Amino acid sequence: xxxxxxxxxxxxxxxxxxxxxxxxxxxxxxxxxxxxxxxxxxxxxxxxxxxxxxxxxxxxxxxxxxxxxxxxxxxxxxxxxxxxxxxxxxxxxxxxxxxxxxxxxxxxxxxxxxxxxxxxxxxxxxxxxxxxxxxxxxxxxxxxxxxxxxxxxxxxxxxxxxxxxxxxxxxxxxxxxxxxxxxxxxxxxxxxxxxxxxxxxxxxxxxxxxxxxxxxxxxxxxxxxxxxxxxxxxxxxxxxxxxxxxxxxxxxxxxxxxxxxxxxxxxxxxxxxxxxxxxxxxxxxxxxxxxxxxxxxxxxxxxxxxxxxxxxxxxxxxxxxxxxxxxxxxxxxxxxxxxxxxxxxxxxxxxxxxxxxxxxxxxxxxxxxxxxxxxxxxxxxxxxxxxxxxxxxxxxxxxxxxxxxxxxxxxx
Ligand SMILES: Cc1cc2nc3c(=O)[nH]c(=O)nc-3n(C[C@H](O)[C@H](O)[C@H](O)COP(=O)(O)OP(=O)(O)OC[C@H]3O[C@@H](n4cnc5c(N)ncnc54)[C@H](O)[C@@H]3O)c2cc1C
Numbered sequence: 001x002x003x004x005x006x007x008x009x010x011x012x013x014x015x016x017x018x019x020x021x022x023x024x025x026x027x028x029x030x031x032x033x034x035x036x037x038x039x040x041x042x043x044x045x046x047x048x049x050x051x052x053x054x055x056x057x058x059x060x061x062x063x064x065x066x067x068x069x070x071x072x073x074x075x076x077x078x079x080x081x082x083x084x085x086x087x088x089x090x091x092x093x094x095x096x097x098x099x100x101x102x103x104x105x106x107x108x109x110x111x112x113x114x115x116x117x118x119x120x121x122x123x124x125x126x127x128x129x130x131x132x133x134x135x136x137x138x139x140x141x142x143x144x145x146x147x148x149x150x151x152x153x154x155x156x157x158x159x160x161x162x163x164x165x166x167x168x169x170x171x172x173x174x175x176x177x178x179x180x181x182x183x184x185x186x187x188x189x190x191x192x193x194x195x196x197x198x199x200x201x202x203x204x205x206x207x208x209x210x211x212x213x214x215x216x217x218x219x220x221x222x223x224x225x226x227x228x229x230x231x232x233x234x235x236x237x238x239x240x241x242x243x244x245x246x247x248x249x250x251x252x253x254x255x256x257x258x259x260x261x262x263x264x265x266x267x268x269x270x271x272x273x274x275x276x277x278x279x280x281x282x283x284x285x286x287x288x289x290x291x292x293x294x295x296x297x298x299x300x301x302x303x304x305x306x307x308x309x310x311x312x313x314x315x316x317x318x319x320x321x322x323x324x325x326x327x328x329x330x331x332x333x334x335x336x337x338x339x340x341x342x343x344x345x346x347x348x349x350x351x352x353x354x355x356x357x358x359x360x361x362x363x364x365x366x367x368x369x370x371x372x373x374x375x376x377x378x379x380x381x382x383x384x385x386x387x388x389x390x391x392x393x394x395x396x397x398x399x400x401x402x403x404x405x406x407x408x409x410x411x412x
Contacts, residue, residue, distance in 0.1 A: 007246050007340040011081040013151040014066060017101070018088040021063050025054060025090045032363075041221065041361075044339055047094070054098040055131055065100050065129055067261075068109060072129050078258055083264045083312075087228065090268030093364065100129070103265075104137045104173050107258030108182055115242040116202075124202055133179025138172045138228060139251060142318030146171075147384050149184065149248060150194040154230060156185035156201065159238065163187075165209070165233040174214055175226035176203050183230075184247045191245060198247030202239040220370040232296050255333050257322055259379045263315045263339040266375060268347045269368060270311065270339075274304050276365065280357075289352065298350045307342040314338055317408060329390045330406055333385040338376035340382070 007015065029050050033042045058064045066085045068074025080099060082101075089095035096102040105128060112125040127133045140146035144153055150231040154167020175181070179225050191197040203210065213227040242250040278301060281292035291297055318331035347369045351358030359367050376382050389406070395407035404411070 004016075006082075007084065011014075011077065011084065012176060014063070014075055014081070015084045015088055017061065018066070018085050018095075019091075021058065021061050022088060022092050022095050024309060025057055026095050026098055029054060029095060030092055033153045033385075037145070051094060051110065054094075055100065057195050058098050063099055063129075067101055067106055068113070068129050071164060072113070073123070074129065074306075078323050079260065080203050080316065080350065082261070083267075083315050083319050086261060086264035087271070090265035091272050095268075096265055100131050101261075103258065103262060105135055106261055108135045108137055110257060111182065111250065112256045114253070116184050119238070120241065127179065134174050134177060136172050136178040136226075136332050137254070138169045138175070138181050139184040139331060140171050141168055142170045143168065147381060149251060149252045151237040152184060152186050152198055154183075154185040155188045155189075156199060156235070158187070161237050163237065163240075164237045165235060166203070167230045167231055168228070169230065170227040171216060172227045172228055173223070173225050176215055176224050180205055181210075182241060183235075187247075188245055190261050195248040196245040198251075199244050200241040200250045201235050202241050203233065203235055220367070233298060255379055256328055259332050259336045260315060260318055260322070262375070262379060263311070263318075263335045266339050266343045266370045266372075267308070267311055267315060270304075270308050271277040271374070273347045273350040273365065273368060274301075274308060276363065277301065277304065277346070277353045280350075280354050297353060300353065304342075304349055307338075307345065311335070311339045311342050327409075330389060331408060333380070333388050334408075336380060337382055337385040337389075338371075343372045343375050344369070 016037040033046060033050055037043070037046070055064070062075070062280045065072075065074035066077045067082050068076070069078075072074045085098065086101065089099055089101065096106075100106075108220050109125060109128055112121055112128070116125060124135070128135055139149060139152070141153060144151040152167075154165065154169065156163045156165045163185075165183070167185060169183075172181070174257055183203050185201060186197050188197045209230060209232050210231040211231070213229050215222040216225050216227055218225060278292070281297050281301070282290050285293040286294070292301075314331070314335040316336045318328075321328040321331050347365060349367050351369060354363060354365060357363060360366070393403055393406040397403055399405075
């Protein structure tokens with residue numbers, strides 16, 4: 001039997017280094033930041049100063065850029081190994097940023113690694129992996145459903161050696177302060193299939209014609225998810241990324257691993273919330289015994305433990321499939337849907353067990369819940385993944401009279 005859940009020693013060494021770095025450097029710095037912030041919401045400049053300082057220590061502690069190849073300054077971990085490391089980093093709020101493995105940069109770096117020309121890599125990937133610039137990925141538009149990217153209205157028209165781009169985007173994470181964007185625009189409106197109508201462009205920022213209208217106010221505050229107005233933006237033809245008409249394909253290729261990277265980070269958050277739940281239930285005395293002795297609380301613990309365990313197995317299996325070049329979209333959809341919903345449920349239960357304290361800003365739980373809500377929308381809303389899962393299930397059954405191929409293809 002080839003199934004082996006032990007970690008190779010080199011991966012385990014990185015995981016332990018990351019865990020120690022989070023415990024000894026990142027968590028204490030975050031606690032200090034929160035303690036000095038009114039209402040638990042630190043000022044942006046204080047967060048940035050903390051991240052810059054911690055990034056230097058991350059490089060010294062050899063935990064910097066775990067997901068990139070060694071020749072690009074990274075630790076060379078594959079996607080399965082990253083599941084362990086990302087979950088460790090995400091047990092803190094800013095851990096992934098400190099390692100330069102945060103969304104959307106991690107996904108953009110992988111996209112550039114696999115789809116950019118050598119010149120584009122030097123110009124955009126190099127400063128990104130060195131932590132000198134941040135980037136953003138601009139696809140979603142307010143006027144058309146993000147769930148159907150073929151409807152994108154931002155247009156790019158070729159004039160000589162330059163593209164002229166006009167359109168409107170929103171919820172572009174990290175846009176304010178980004179050094180470049182990967183922008184998706186429509187170049188071939190009559191393409192057949194319609195998926196071939198979009199192209200990806202590399203856009204140097206700031207740029208004339210790229211206006212950050214606002215940082216959209218959300219239920220989790222302002223998270224640098226920006227609305228962008230694009231007016232007569234000029235982009236050289238050399239900045240087409242991955243070839244004309246390949247914008248949709250590139251988005252899909254980017255989103256598979258990027259969705260899973262989100263899930264890995266969410267697992268770290270779920271585990272943190274569950275540990276807080278258990279800790280509070282053990283400490284709180286009620287009717288002469290710990291709250292943890294109440295069966296209703298034990299059900300919450302049991303449900304959360306089972307859901308977290310399922311989440312871990314789903315993520316590992318999807319990562320294994322990506323790493324081995326096997327079809328992975330069904331498994332990534334399983335994981336994306338399940339982990340996003342588990343995050344929401346477990347943080348909510350942890351708040352419940354904390355009582356009024358959970359509703360206060362004295363613990364990070366309320367902030368975690370507000371952020372968790374977006375997990376069911378980003379990188380494909382729940383229903384998009386359910387639709388895809390059901391489509392694959394029906395196709396598998398129609399083809400073979402079995403659902404096996406669409407339920408993990410595991411031969412059991
Ligand atoms: C915090 C945050 C960060 C984001 N960051 C980025 C970013 O960096 N770059 C970027 O380009 N975009 C980003 N987005 C946008 C995100 O990708 C879109 O919100 C998402 O794709 C959904 O698109 P939409 O909001 O237009 O909803 P719509 O497509 O209008 O969908 C609305 C609802 O319709 C339902 N629905 C959709 N499809 C189906 C279906 N097939 N069957 C049944 N029901 C369905 C779902 O309930 C869905 O929530 C971000 C969003 C958030 C909240």
